[in-house]
Amino acid sequence: MGNREDLLAGARKVIMERGVAKATARDIAAAAGVSLAAIGYHFGSKDRLVTEALGEALGNAIGDAMQELIEEGAGAPLLTGFTQLWNAMPAVFADNHEAMLASLENIVRIVRVPEARAQMGDQLSTASADLAANMRASHPELDEAQAAAIGRMYFALVQGLAVLWLLNPDQVVADGDHLAEAVRALAGD
Secondary structure, three states: OOHHHHHHHHHHHHHHHHOOOOOOHHHHHHHHOOOOHHHHHHHOOHHHHHHHHHHHHHHHHHHHHHHHHHHHOOOOOHHHHHHHHHHHHHHHHHHOHHHHHHHHHHHHHHHOOHHHHHHHHHHHHHHHHHHHHHHHHHOOOOOHHHHHHHHHHHHHHHHHHHHHHHHOOOOOOOOHHHHHHHHHHHHOO
C-alpha cells in the first residue's frame, strides 16, 4: 500500500476505536505509519480524510451487501426482491454498527461545513448510481430511468432505516414486508 491507502486504513482504525470526534490527525498518521504532513499532501485536511475513509468503508460494506442481495433477487419479481433485500438489511446494519455510528457522527460535522457537504454530495451521487447499475444488471427489463429511480429510493431507504436501526436495534421500524405492503398500497394494488 502507498501512503494514501495507509492513511485511509489508519483513519478507519482510529475512528472505529475512538469515534470521529476523538480521532486526531496525529493518531491517524501514527496508525498509518506516515508523517503528519502526508494527510495534508494526500487529502488537504484531516476532515476530508475522515469523510473519504468512512464513505469508502461504509459504502463498500453496505453497498456490497446490498449488491449481493439485489443479485439474489435477479429473476424474481421486482417486489419479491425488494422485500427480500429489506428483510435482510437489519443483519447488514448489525454487521456495520460501529462504522454506521462513526458515519452518523461525521454527518453532523459535514452538515456544518460547506466544502465537506460538497465532497459528500459527490459520494452520495455515486452510491445511488451504483445501486441503479446493480438493479439494471439484475433486472434488465428496467429502463435506465426506472433503475435510477429505484437506486435513489434504495439509497434514501438505507440511510433512513440505518439511523432508525441505530436508535433502536431491537425494534425493526419497517422490514421488507411492511415496505412492500406500502408500495402495493401506493400503486393501488
